Amino acid sequence: MRENEHKEQFLADLGEVYRIYAESMKEHYRFYEVVQRIESTQSSSDSQLEAMQKTLCDLCAQLEIESTREHFVALIERIVNLREDSLLEVLKSLGKSRDEILYARTIMLDFVSTYYAKAHTKVLQNIESKQLLSPFYREIFASVCRVGQCMNTFFALWDRELIYGINERLSEIFSFQEALERLEPTMERDSQDKNAQRTYSLPCMPNTTLTKESEFACVPYIKAFPKEVGAIIEALEQSIKNLEALEDSIFDREEAYITYLEALKNAWSCDDSTRLIESWRAVDYAWMGIDTPVQIGHPLEYYEDIYRHAVAPEWDLRICTPNDNKGVYALNVAHNIHNAFDMLAKKLGYNAHSREFVEHSLRQSKVYESIPLFFFGAENNGLFSAQVVPNDEIVSKKEGKKIFAFPLRIIAQARAKPQMRLTYEFFPKAFIARGREILFDNEHLWHSVYDISTNGHEFGHILWIDESSEEVMNASGEFKNIEEFKATSGGIVAYLLGSSPIANILQDCLDDIYRLDIQQCIMAIQQSDSIHQQIWEAVFDDCIKRAVGLMAWRESLEVRPYYCEGIIHLRGMFESGALSFDESKDFSKLSIHRTHYVELALWYLRTYIDLATHYRDKKDAKLWLERFCINQQSQGVQVLCQQSAKLVEHYFARYVAIGQEIYE
Structure with missing residues (x-):
């Protein structure tokens, strides 16, 4: 078969992969039918919907909330759209304590991670059974899932220890500016000694009891979470070994993929806080070398951490889709x-x-119109509507x-x-x-x-x-x-x-x-x-x-x-x-x-x-922001436009009161 025919068949197979994905998503969207089914006076026997309704009832029982239509809507928003905010507002409105809400978050993250991991496995098995794409790219798909399972475990611990542990404690004992000043020495710097404005570490070891007198230090993930990060490294090593035995007969990019996974392994393995930025910068450079329609997602990008911009542990596989839709x-x-x-x-x-x-x-x-075929880690708490990456402007200056x-x-x-x-x-x-x-x-x-x-x-x-x-x-x-x-x-x-x-x-x-x-x-x-x-x-x-x-x-x-x-x-x-x-x-x-x-x-x-x-003048962002609002961190945001402030207050109050009600 000639090279062009190989590529044509590969692209046709990608179309079939998209159809498999679309069918999988239709199954997830059926959760919304459960809500309609509750109110329907017509009797129907649908085993899939019955199983979904039972799942929602079981989750309500675990969260100790009633199995109502509105609670189902909040749960479905968490499962299908991966958004937590609706469910968190429901729990707050029911008077749940902070610990009860954190427990509920853990239950739902575990459920969603497991639910989609099973769905991803089903899609992968379908692709493998139909022998779609090529052996090399089927292994790319399998490798993403292999590493992804480890990323799910790591993210759950990272989220609990950093976002809802260390950071919540920081907000209790320091003002925002005080926290920034105390944490400044822990910020990671590049080879030119410039603050990179993002981190791949914790500011202290997990389970540290923080006080106003606490000392902070940059702790690389391999030291903070040796077991979980070690599992990610092992999965990457297995994937590299498998890919080295195969050839990319379609795009001849096996070296680019393997170089990327090697860079990831090295970055995750880095235990020297002074080398973290350069290690992850090498990941960025390697990732930019992958230009095929099969894109392994950038693993760490969105800033959930308001203090040190510890980027969220993300991991996914994107495949390009036709873009002749306008x-x-x-x-x-x-x-x-x-x-x-x-x-x-x-x-x-x-x-x-x-x-x-x-x-x-x-x-x-370069623009890639795509679908997130598989996703893991922080993406179980929300997917992007679009994304521009990497954040490292030194890399972008070149690539x-x-x-x-x-x-x-x-x-x-x-x-x-x-x-x-x-x-x-x-x-x-x-x-x-x-x-x-x-x-x-x-x-x-x-x-x-x-x-x-x-x-x-x-x-x-x-x-x-x-x-x-x-x-x-x-x-x-x-x-x-x-x-x-x-x-x-x-x-x-x-x-x-x-x-x-x-x-x-x-x-x-x-x-x-x-x-x-x-x-x-x-x-x-x-x-x-x-x-x-x-x-x-x-x-x-x-x-x-x-x-x-x-x-x-x-x-x-x-x-x-x-x-x-x-x-x-x-x-x-x-x-x-x-x-x-x-x-x-x-x-x-x-x-x-x-x-x-x-x-x-x-x-x-x-x-x-x-x-x-x-x-252009590189002025402090705060000066411009405060023409519109004043960010008071955990105390909220003061809206300066009177009309906007009235709308914000009323809209949010109604969102809390009826945000899960379906329009009849």
């Missing part, structure tokens, strides 16, 4: 990002070094970044989820109906909005960042709390300047954005074709829906950056007149004023330019 709604998001950055960098007088750093990262970056998008998983998840009462209490029926029409009947438009908002967000992370930006701007520990808004608004501004109906008008007025003629913009939108009008409206509809939804994360400290992002968005929505709020109404408490989307667009452009200037 039709006439297709826009070139990457091109728009490049052009917008070029225009704004000139306007702001961005220095040559930083500009070249960003432009190189953009040129080197660029990989941007992962997961649109097929996101749209399937959205379609499977029932309509919730909370949504109808706050949003007008017509607004919801339009969104669902796009979701179910206009997939091309849905994917175009995802491309602008989500992929644009990931590209937006790259902009205005060089190798020292985070270190300098994070002096007060608030960098991530403005970075998420910078990313999202970067995608929005790139759309506005590149593909929106008012792109030409905005470009012409960049030198003086306050002289823009609103009526001229409105006329340009009205005179544009229906495709561009639909995208315009859908993009801002999506912005509003997402910003309001983020308010449910008010008390989730680990996702505080996204909550802060939502607060900033809401300020613009109220100030532009695009959004108004009436708490007294039973339903449709929010009014969406699409005629003010032009004002909202201009607010985004002006605010983004102001923020980009802040990044």
Whole structure:
């Protein structure tokens, strides 16, 4: 068989793998049918649904909560969408103690990890029985699962000891700034003695009794968790041995995969705290060398640790999927990002070094539209809607970044989820109906909005960042709390300047954005074709829906950056007149004023330019954040916009009260 035929067959097999995955996900989504079945007056015999209902009842019994419809919804959200927040709010509302809630978290993490590990094994066995792909890639799949089982064990212990052990104790005995100062000597540094702004260690040994007088030291994971990390290393060694006996006859990339796994083994084995950053930097470099449609996920990326940015133990396998799903709604998001950055960098007088750093990262970056076929570790507590990696800007300076998008998983998840009462209490029926029409009947438009908002967000992370930006701007520990808004608004501004109906008008007025003629913009939108009008409206509809939804994360400290992002968005929505709020109404408490989307667009452009200037000057992130809100850490966030504050308080109160109720 010729080389091209090998690749064609391999890609056809990947399509079959995706179909196996999709069927597996359909089974998980059937949990939602259990809720509908409870209320149904029609009798039905479905052994799978009966087993699922029994599973939910058993979990309720273990958590010592009643087997009600609302509790089932919270459990299903934890199982299917992997989100904890709904269940945690249910437990809090029932008056459960901190220890009872931690116990419940442990039960659910163990259940979810086991549930999906079994599902992954079933998918893997299906792939192997059909002899799909090639022996080398079947071993890649098996290796990810082998290491993944060990990552599940490690993550459960890491989560308990660091996030809900050490960090909770730190918040009890120190203020946030005091904790940062005490922990600063434990921060990991690279070979140039620069603070890397992330860690692969603990600040003390597990089970240490912490007091104000405690001494802290950087403890590599191999020392803190020798048994669990040792198991990961053994699994990696077995995988390397198996792969060395095989050949990648499709892409000739066996050396790249093996080099990556070797780098991982070395990094996990590192017991010298002064070498941790360089060891994990070597992992980043090796990982960037894998460019096939089969991507082993970056193992440690998201920052759950608010103090030392100890990155969460993640592990997964992603396979690329077809991306011809936008039709006439297709826009070139990457091109728009490049052009917008070029225009704004000139306007702001961005220095040559930083500009070249960003432009190189953009040129080197590659987008992978994919599905998370297998996932382990921290990803049992939530999957990404998209991701840009690695975080190490020294690596990105040379190798660029990989941007992962997961649109097929996101749209399937959205379609499977029932309509919730909370949504109808706050949003007008017509607004919801339009969104669902796009979701179910206009997939091309849905994917175009995802491309602008989500992929644009990931590209937006790259902009205005060089190798020292985070270190300098994070002096007060608030960098991530403005970075998420910078990313999202970067995608929005790139759309506005590149593909929106008012792109030409905005470009012409960049030198003086306050002289823009609103009526001229409105006329340009009205005179544009229906495709561009639909995208315009859908993009801002999506912005509003997402910003309001983020308010449910008010008390989730680990996702505080996204909550802060939502607060900033809401300020613009109220100030532009695009959004108004009436708490007294039973339903449709929010009014969406699409005629003010032009004002909202201009607010985004002006605010983004102001923020980009802040990044250009590398000022402390806290100074910019506190124009919108004041982060009081464990005491919450003070919202400075009065209208936003009222909405946040009321929305969260209703989320706690009825967040699990399905709309009838």
